[in-house]
Amino acid sequence: MTGPAAGAAPGPPDRGVRARLGRWRDWLIAYGWLVLVWNLLWGEVSWGNLLGGLLVAGVVLVFFPLPPVTFGGRLRLRGLLVFGVRFVVELVQASLHVARIAVQPGYVPRSAIVAVRLRIPTDLNLALTAEALSLVPGTLIVEVDRAGGRLYVHVLDVRRPADLTAAREQVRALERRIIAAVGSTAEVRRMRSEPAEKESS
Structure with missing residues (x-):
């Protein structure tokens, strides 16, 4: 019996090791996101909140394990920077809008619930989009349709049909x-x- 040929390339890594x-x-990505969300909900990053x-996050993942969500993407510095800047701008704009509504005498805002179908209906994208929307004042996730890849979003201060279109475009x-x-x-x-899917109110 002859051994492996000299200079032969080693075999692929064990699939079990790669799976683990x-x-x-x-698990570490989910752990990091839960820690980040915890600090965002408290409104500040401190040693106590961290x-x-x-x-x-450790208790949630150990005693209430989340369904497996595989991260198949890649981190892009430019995209992260654009997302962060735009998120802060929208956060400030929405906060000022809600504050104006709160102090405007006699003004009663109308609300609406819009359904938006995401173009990438993965569990991770649904969760990230829903979480980011929930952090913006004036918007609230009412329901997540996992099978259909839709988010049902409660929108504050809707006065005309164009506002519904603008709300959907904001989500997209x-x-x-x-x-x-x-x-x-x-x-x-x-x-x-x-192209984005057209949806009725």
Whole structure:
């Protein structure tokens, strides 16, 4: 019996090892996001909030395990920067808008619920888009249709049909920025090639 040929390339890494490494990577990503969300909900980053987030995130992942969400994208510095700047701008604008409504005498704002179908209906994109929308004053996620890839968003101060269209476009623009920041190459290409779906109120 002859041994392996001299100079032969080593075989591929063990699939079991790669699968375990992938699960650990996904677990760490989920852990980091939970810690970040915890600090955002408290409104400030401090040592107490950081330690509390680490503890709460660990408890959630150990005792209430989330369904596996595989991260197949890549982090893009330019996309992350654009997302961060735009998110802060929209946060300030929405806060000023809500504050104006609150102090305007006799003004009663009308609200509406709009359905928006995301073009990348993965669990991760649904979660990231819904979380980012919930952090903006004046918008609230009412329901997530996982099977249909839709978000049902409660929008404040709707006065005309154009406001509904603008609300949907805001959600779709947010999704584009998220995919541009952390999406895979295929997802970025799909966002650029597929037109947005028209939906009724």
